[in-house]
Amino acid sequence: MKKLLTTTIVFLSTANPSFAMTPSDLAIFATNYKYNENAPVAYSYYDKACQTNVSVSLVKIMDLGNGRIGGITNQFLCWGATYTYLEMTRGNLQSIRAFVAIGAGRSTRYTNWGPVANPGDDLTPNQLTSVAKTMTANTK
Helix, strand or coil, rough: CCCHHHHHHHHHHHHHCCCCHHHHHHHHHHHHCCCCCCCCEEEEEEEECEEEEEEEEEEEEEEEECCCEEEEEEEEEEEEEEEEEEEEEEECHHCCCEEEEEEECCCCCCCCCCCCCCCCCCCCCHHHHHHHHHHHHCCC
16 A cells, blocks of 8 residues: 555656746746847747847756756847746647746836736747747757
């Protein structure tokens, strides 16, 4: 019975996301982040409101253990910036999920670093897959 219980606990712990970042952790990261022109671009798109092309970069990659990896993307728009924390199972592109997003800028919407209500809702399936491919390609 003890072996069965141990196996069940291990199974449950690997099935749940790691949530390596809280909104506070991500805000601290974003506040301290120094621009890196060599950060890989995960995807680009045209933003109608800003009337410009926006490149979304993968600015940090983390090995979370148990076959999971995490990453932080950042995008700069005309009103400010958004950082998004994502996790996925290594090798499974469809498992990627956005867990935390924060934004800040020069508008009344974001006057200080603060959480985005529904992280990842603005990402298309193709954009998520592009981030997952970039995370996979840039992990060891």
